[in-house]
Amino acid sequence: MAHEVFDHPNRLTKPLKRIGERGEGKWQEISWPQAMDEIAEKLKAVIHQYGPEGLAVSSGPWNSSTESGMTRRLMNLLGAPNYISPVALCLGNTAAINRLTYGWMPLPDFENTQCVVIMGHNPHNQSWVWEYIRLRLAEKRGAKLICFDPRVSHTAERADIHLTLNPGTDGALCMGWLSVIIEEELYDKSFVKNWTVGFDALKQRLRNDFTLDKVSRITGVPEHQIAESARMYANASSAIIPWSPITDQHVSSTSAIRAISILRAITGNLDAPGGEMLMGMNPNIVTESQIELNDILTDEQKKKQLGYDKHPAFTFKAADLLSEHSERVFGIKYPNIVKGTNMAVPSPTFRAMAYGDPYPVKAFISIANNALMGYGNQTLIKKAMMNQDLNVSFELFMTPTANLCDYVLPGDTWLERPNLMDSYEWATMLQSSHQLYEPPGECKNVYYFLKQLADRMGLEKHFPWQTITDLFDYRLQPLGLSFNEFRDSYKMLIAEYKHYNYKKTGFATPSGKVELYSSVLEELGCDPLPYYRNVPEPCEEYPLKFFVGIREPQFFQSSQRHTKALRKGNKVPRTFINAADAEKYGLTNGEWATIESVAGKIHMLVLIRDDIPPGLIRVPHGWWLPEEKDLGAFEHNDGIIVPDTDEYLDREQGIPHLKGVPCKIYPRTESREYIGMAGLS
16 A cells, blocks of 8 residues: 555645644645754754753654664753654553563574463454564474453464453453462473572562462453463573564553563573573674764763653663663663663653753754644643643644644655665664666655754754765675665665573673562662562543554554545444443444543544453544545544553553553433545545
């Protein structure tokens, strides 16, 4: 569908300057030089008045192949620590938390494993395709499949064991597994003895807080199923727990991710064949982490990073405690795996933008992401953007975020530029692709935008590459090839990988071992052992729970709602609900309903489905209606009803809970006239 998605009459093709009120949708076409001159002038004024910390940037990870670490490079040279990304809620934060246990983010070895654990995840042939293919091949080879999921998904239907747990309790279930594995001595005793610290403390925590009876009551999974599935995982000759966004988005996210990392380690599956590979830095390329220049940001500016003290797990505060150990093992102090380390925390960043606490943030740049709809508490984000002296969006289409900006700059697509993809520094796979088409109108790649801004900010000597291809040539110097030579020689180049590297180097942690008891978390003033924390439970006012996170196959995140061919099968946002709950709350299949939480309310069409358990409703992510006058951004998106008060935030990371928030649902009382897709192509 790429042609129909990108070759669209609503595509942005010229720089736009706001001439009406923010959100009014009145624009003037201007030239790139005028846009960049004015943006740079306004940014200089903000930095002069408020310091470089007065700038915040939200950048999507999917432009990584072109951006090549240049956003952080520009910010670090300016002294601006407040970089945020949606990866704070999806994979990036997982990478940062995995580092606390063993120094890197592992990549699962699907090709050789004998057991796969899928958590709340349903990869298929239109979504998570690479993982889906590898999973199906592993199943065909005879690998066992264990699935954690409240729903009966297609993956769950195929599983050898399907654990229908309560939403948001995955971390507690993992702790139940650890209890079984340790009490029954199913762990790798040699590895635990020689390569871990904190085993006795972990064992005591499990005995005190995670008996099978208690875990069963928290999760809703019978004790015998917890034990049976734990034994299947631990007794497999090799096993993997592939990443999924489920545990990224819990009120106990840090502990859930830590519990998973500990399971991998104590069962002997870490850096082992058929287990979890710690691939490290790619020797064939100048990495994004090197390009970012994170080590030039002063300690004074690092400490101003929003969230640094209250939610430090993926900020510079944690990264600095790991830097010398990372350099010892991987040769670099600040590996920015999946762009998920050294980040500011989104919620405190938007609060500083909105209220000036602890200091004012007055310039906001959103690069290749619909930031308004990409985090929790969308109402706060709107207030934050409305309080800025400068808002800039680099985009393909007029999104709800772009509509609140002062300047909207037209970006290119992956078909319209050369690409060099380094697997987000998670793995050592290096890929490239050809530029197939010229960008329409005045669309530019993100490096062009960043270089133009850097030059105007007096940083031209730090951005010497005139084109993105020049930058790629520089990055491929270790390989001795130009970008064009690499592109024409390889579809994919994977650096040599050897198992059990830790036996030579140790792990990139302060102890050099797998830290079941995390010395970094302890120094940060956090609990050094995994724990489970309850989210507020349903009550008389909010008797149900909703979960967020499902990405629908027609769309990618919040994008592609403008494409008529994709919308035909999914025209409006739909909530899924069990038949018993629909009857109880007076809902009719195919009619509009209102979903309300402590944070706000949204409207969705009701779809009754048997695979949704009673007491739970599904809220899809990223819905807006570009064909409607207000873009539908404040009627339908999940971010409106996702709270970000302390009781709904993970303590260590400060990210919101998306898996089981109390809510209520009722028929929509006010009339709702849907205008249809006449404005779409």
